[in-house]
């Protein structure tokens with residue numbers, strides 16, 4: 820992949836208390852509420868340089884945070900594809916719920932590496 824095709828997108832920002840907010844943790848309504856709140860209060864800050872934040876949605880439908888004014892900030896880049904996969908992982912975790920006990924997992928088998936007597 821060519822370097823120029825990588826689109827870095829931040830998924831995290833800080834609120835006025837310094838608490839992290841992750842874009843993929845918010846539901847559609849939560850994102851809209853945060854967007855309205857930030858448009859009035861401008862209380863969100865980028866984790867990299869404390870610049871003001873604007874809330875955006877990528878072409879793949881990923882919600883993310885962006886610098887309100889583009890400066891010369893050198894924050895660690897994440898590609899849109901990486902963030903899309905992260906979002907899928909988080910959503911899958913939410914849907915799967917707590918891990919279930921697998922009854923077959925504890926039974927000894929001949930492939931366990933120990934001799935069967």
Ligand SMILES: [Zn+2]
Pocket residue numbers: 865866867868869870886892893894
């Ligand atoms: Zn920054």
